[in-house]
Amino acid sequence: MPQTKSExxxxxxxxxxxxxxxxxxxxxxxxxxxxxxxxILDIDYDYDLIGRSLNRDxxxxxxxxxxxxxxxxxxxxDRDYSDFLRIGWTPLYRSLRLVDELGIKGLYLKDDGLxxxxxxxxxxxxxxxxxxxxxxxxxxxxxxxxxxxxxxAGNAARAGLKTVIFVPERAPQGKLAxxxxxxxxxxxxxxxxxxxxxxxxxxxxxYGWYNRNAGINPVMAEGKKTVSLEIAEQLDFQPTDWVAxxxxxxxxxxxxxxxxxxxxxxxxxxxxxxxxxxxxxGCSPFVDAARDGAHLKPSPENTLADSxxxxxxxxPVKALRAVSASGGAWIAVPDQxxxxxxxxxxxxxxxxxEPAGVTSYAGVRQAVAQGVIQRHETVTCICxxxxxxxxxxxxxxxxxxxxxxxxLEELERTGLFA
Numbered sequence: 470m471p472q473t474k475s476e477x478x479x480x481x482x483x484x485x486x487x488x489x490x491x492x493x494x495x496x497x498x499x500x501x502x503x504x505x506x507x508x509i510l511d512i513d514y515d516y517d518l519i520g521r522s523l524n525r526d527x528x529x530x531x532x533x534x535x536x537x538x539x540x541x542x543x544x545x546x547d548r549d550y551s552d553f554l555r556i557g558w559t560p561l562y563r564s565l566r567l568v569d570e571l572g573i574k575g576l577y578l579k580d581d582g583l584x585x586x587x588x589x590x591x592x593x594x595x596x597x598x599x600x601x602x603x604x605x606x607x608x609x610x611x612x613x614x615x616x617x618x619x620x621x622a623g624n625a626a627r628a629g630l631k632t633v634i635f636v637p638e639r640a641p642q643g644k645l646a647x648x649x650x651x652x653x654x655x656x657x658x659x660x661x662x663x664x665x666x667x668x669x670x671x672x673x674x675x676y677g678w679y680n681r682n683a684g685i686n687p688v689m690a691e692g693k694k695t696v697s698l699e700i701a702e703q704l705d706f707q708p709t710d711w712v713a714x715x716x717x718x719x720x721x722x723x724x725x726x727x728x729x730x731x732x733x734x735x736x737x738x739x740x741x742x743x744x745x746x747x748x749x750x751g752c753s754p755f756v757d758a759a760r761d762g763a764h765l766k767p768s769p770e771n772t773l774a775d776s777x778x779x780x781x782x783x784x785p786v787k788a789l790r791a792v793s794a795s796g797g798a799w800i801a802v803p804d805q806x807x808x809x810x811x812x813x814x815x816x817x818x819x820x821x822x823e824p825a826g827v828t829s830y831a832g833v834r835q836a837v838a839q840g841v842i843q844r845h846e847t848v849t850c851i852c853x854x855x856x857x858x859x860x861x862x863x864x865x866x867x868x869x870x871x872x873x874x875x876x877l878e879e880l881e882r883t884g885l886f887a
């Protein structure tokens with residue numbers, strides 16, 4: 470049992486998402502003592518206390534254009550975070566062309582690929598690194614399909630922490646390069662994500678590293694929720710009707726809901742947007758469970774969207790709650806639709822997302838076609854990672870360049886100007 474008690478005033482404790490048991494806040498508590506590893510914890514806040522210093526007016530005056538402007542809503546000590554990587558406050562673009570193709574009232578694109586290591590996962594890793602420093606660790610570790618690992622390595626490098634990263638052997642080269650450049654000790658596991666997670670779990674327990682695994686560490690979703698806080702603030706606290714997000718282990722979508730719930734509890738927004746969770750048909754345990762009205766079952770990991778290729782999600786309760794509590798929906802799209810979305814977002818809006826990042830838009834397109842999203846509604850798509858993370862699939866989506874010798878007549882014969 471963890472021994473370190475919290476002296477963070479805005480925290481009131483934990484609540485288990487399964488048994489609903491409440492616990493006092495202890496810094497290193499990961500899961501419910503009664504329910505075990507499946508007992509994922511919520512972190513509870515004193516909204517009355519937070520509301521005395523955090524409100525619309527205080528945010529308008531705040532010149533810190535990073536996620537640390539929301540530190541009153543994070544499970545961290547009140548300290549100066551200016552030496553950390555500048556995470557957050559990524560652009561929220563109003564769609565100029567795709568919105569007309571969809572035929573809906575409004576569409577926004579939240580480009581989180583512009584975070585320091587080029588993914589939304591920096592939000593969780595920044596909080597993880599801050600917590601590891603608070604607790605005196607010198608090494609932080611996680612398992613990941615790629616983005617969480619590279620973000621962990623980059624943020625840890627900035628803070629002077631060592632990292633040990635476990636990735637399945639299919640992790641894209643771009644993400645592996647990031648981890649290694651950031652000085653991580655990288656273990657490429659000859660197996661799938663489930664086997665990778667289990668090896669990391671055993672190693673973390675044996676060697677005593679700080680556990681950044683987003684599926685079980687409750688502070689990870691707290692970092693990810695800052696994307697919702699930004700979306701709401703960037704829309705003058707009038708969020709769109711829907712917010713669409715791709716889903717792997719469930720931590721990101723769980724965090725998206727938590728951010729909007731925090732703002733609603735503080736009276737800063739008057740409604741929580743409906744959340745659309747999107748997976749690939751090649752790996753869709755949440756969508757399958759919602760369709761069949763059954764419990765989650767292990768799913769094959771057969772999608773090119775590696776960041777959401779998670780056959781055994783580690784954070785199912787928060788993910789399912791995000792959709793059910795917001796009145797949202799689940800949807801699955803084929804990989805071909807993901808590649809089309811990758812090309813269309815780039816060519817028509819100038820946003821270059823990796824496959825998992827643009828899965829949100831592929832899902833919105835299908836949801837509109839099926840009548841799940843109505844024509845009079847507005848939508849925000851979270852693009853969770855940069856397309857430079859996975860150049861091989863970007864080239865699949867975009868096609869090949871025109872080839873020509875340095876001769877104008879030959880160039881004209883290629884049909885370039887047809």
